[in-house]
Amino acid sequence: MxxxxxxxxxxxxxxxxxxxxxxxxxxxxxxxxxxxxxxxxxxxxxxxxxxxxxxxxxxxxxxxxxxxxxxxxxxxxxxxxxxxxxxxxxxxxxxxxxxxxxxxxxxxxxxxxFIHARTLSAADLRDPEISSLIASKMKEFHNLHMPGAKKAQIWQRMRKWLNHAKSLCSQKDIKIFGLDNLDTEINSLRELLSDGYQEIGFCHNDLQYGNIMMDEETRSITLIDYEYSSYNPVAYDLANHFCEMAADYHSDTPHVLDYTKYPDLEERRRFIHTYLSSEGEKPSEGEVEQLVNVVEKYTLANHLFWGLWGLISNYVNTIDFDYKEYSRQRFQQYWLKKVILLP
Structure with missing residues (x-):
């Protein structure tokens, strides 16, 4: 209106x-x-x-x-x-x-x-052509030279958020969400994920469809909203984008996540192959497979990150959104996927 x-x-x-x-x-x-x-x-x-x-x-x-x-x-x-x-x-x-x-x-x-392009919808992320354009844009974004130390910021940020969440939450919620055990989870996750593929790039860190715009004529992609952007493992950013495919923030229940919409293995392989190929490189199947596997493990860090974000937002943000339920779903997904990805 x-x-x-x-x-x-x-x-x-x-x-x-x-x-x-x-x-x-x-x-x-x-x-x-x-x-x-x-x-x-x-x-x-x-x-x-x-x-x-x-x-x-x-x-x-x-x-x-x-x-x-x-x-x-x-x-x-x-x-x-x-x-x-x-x-x-x-x-x-x-x-x-x-x-x-x-x-x-x-x-x-x-x-x-005001950018004269349309903001993508949740469905757009599943369009193979648009998905390919996003993959190439992510590679370009990750290679930007930006201010700040070129090292992973995610772990320090999560610890800071965990402490803040504990200071805001009731003892009941601290127990329900298992906050007293999360420091151990963050430390062990960092140790496990830091062993192996660790390319660091400038990451968007919040690549949901609403932060991606496309010019319909030129098909050029623009990434917007850099509040959470920082240097991080590029695998973390790729994992974040995949996790966001479970969300539709313009539905009647914008906080509800549907993980049946999480991209299947072939979709993830195709996206990562395009990502690795976008600047003239010719990745081997082994290189693609390696990054696919690492990205999948980094979804765990994403679930903790946004789970903590949801808990804190429940106390500090006045936007009409069920942050606590969103947080519950992210933490639930963390524990469900952990036993599969880190047996």
Missing amino acids: ALKTFELLKGCETHEEIMKVLAAVAVDLGDVIDDVSVVEVNPLKGAMTNEVFEVNWPTKSDGHLRRVLVRLYGEGVEVFFDRDDEIQTFECMSKNGQGPRLLSRFTTGRVEE
């Missing part, structure tokens, strides 16, 4: 600040917002960390709509990542020709370039 006023943003203490920033952005783009009634604000669904809006106004030159994206930072989510680091990543991505441009910032959010 398009709103002719900024009703959606009025609950924010910085409403006036947002208006001033948007007016300044309009001027930078060669437009003028002299009447708030000409502005449209459309909430975009599917975001679980921030609130995201498409904002439109008529251009000064020909009256066509100018589109920008306004991102309001979720409450309490700074526990998950450093906002200054995330902004630095965003700006570096732009300089590398990746993602949208940063147009302006305000206290509780920012204004971004």
Whole structure:
């Protein structure tokens, strides 16, 4: 639903600040917002960390709509990542020709370039052609030279989140979710997964379909939303993408995960073969098989990571999403898969 006023943003203490920033952005783009009634604000669904809006106004030159994206930072989510680091990543991505441009910032959010491409759907991830495009884009992304130490960040981040989850959760939930034993699980998992294939790359770490956009004409893929991005084993990022195929965040029950939709072995092999081949390499069957196997084990780290994320989000985020049930499913999947993958 398009709103002719900024009703959606009025609950924010910085409403006036947002208006001033948007007016300044309009001027930078060669437009003028002299009447708030000409502005449209459309909430975009599917975001679980921030609130995201498409904002439109008529251009000064020909009256066509100018589109920008306004991102309001979720409450309490700074526990998950450093906002200054995330902004630095965003700006570096732009300089590398990746993602949208940063147009302006305000206290509780920012204004971004609106990418004229469509956000993928859950079903798109299963389309062989689109999946192949994503695989090639991931390889390109992993090879970016970005700020930060080129070493795995996942383990340190999980330990930090575990401590925070324990400080927030009731004793009942600590027991139900087995938080007192997770430190041992994280340590043993790190030891097991660090022995073998360990290529480190700059990883997106949250490659669900809503963070992937495609230009229908050129078929080019753009990855967006870098809050969780960091250097990590590339196998972890590939595993994350596979795990996200179980989700549909635009359904009536966006927190429910359906693991019958997890890609089968042939799908995973095809994706990883494309990934390894995308820059002119010719991987052997053995190389493909090795990465397929390592990626499958890294799904365990993904389940712990997002399980902890869900528990913390249940306490700090006000977005309408059943974070605790989502967390329960991720932890359940961890224990189910562990006995199979780490016998």
